[in-house]
Amino acid sequence: MDFEAIKAHLAKKGLKATHQRLVVLQCLLMLKNHPSVEQVYEKIRPGNPTISLGTIYKTLETFVEAGIVQRVSTKEGAMKYDANLSRHDHIYSTNTQEIIDFEDEELSKIVENYINKKRIGNFKVNDIRIQIEGEKINPEKDIDII
Amino acid sequence: MDFEAIKAHLAKKGLKATHQRLVVLQCLLMLKNHPSVEQVYEKIRPGNPTISLGTIYKTLETFVEAGIVQRVSTKEGAMKYDANLSRHDHIYSTNTQEIIDFEDEELSKIVENYINKKRIGNFKVNDIRIQIEGEKINPEKDIDII
């Protein structure tokens, strides 16, 4: 997504296309690592030295409310953000603190169908998320899903 | 689990059975709500007015390290603790901030088998967790799984 497309994306949600919002969203789309607020800040700072950390916090929460970004949390507590809104799950590597997308339509469908069949009374299901936790064997190398 | 059983449980893990640890663990076993540190503190305080908040933090982390309690997190960020170590999943109600256990051996097996079949290279899976997010329809009433 280029700058103009991002601008249109924001406009569609009724959000002013400020420079700060453009760079934060571009950063999130680029880094697919599910970065923390601090990580977005550090990434953006060199090219935008006057941007404020508070603005990053505010901007990311604005995006969450507008539904163009989602929060992802791990057992380690730090809050992370994800611009990938397609229905997907996460692999969390405890030794490297990485979060990696795990996309598997078939699995999603299986679980979704199973839970819908099950019927949970007095509750409306909005989202089902699978978290696969474990550790990278060689922290230098990438995880690859076969 | 009564006080003596909890005492034995701690001893088995090589942890001193201090009064503070006994009441914190008993509290977690009793409240199955996946309470936060603050909630454990408030629950315990009336009967133990000299207990320190720092001790609750320390104690819960000690339990996590010893493997007798696990952390549970939600997208809202607050850290919660769970003494239920059986393989189970969670229903998270966003409007009431409640976490409820969802126990379904069959579903667990299906997902586990699927992921094991899939093979994730350079990664050792330790745990698979499903989080069902949504909202209570009537916040006063309980969620019931059929």
Add this chain to the structure above:
DNA sequence: TTTTAAATAATAATAATTCTTATTTAGGAA
């Protein structure tokens, strides 16, 4: 009973997040 390593209480320090307010700015109106 005595000893001692480990745990706790109290409090200080640090880290994470939110709030406040003066200033700036995007985008619509003129």
Add this chain to the structure above:
DNA sequence: TTCCTAAATAAGAATTATTATTATTTAAAA
């Protein structure tokens, strides 16, 4: 294009969450 205004930002203060420090207490082993 220029003007206007509501909304957004920067800077810093305040709040909240968590961790660290240290003197005192205590569980449990000798």
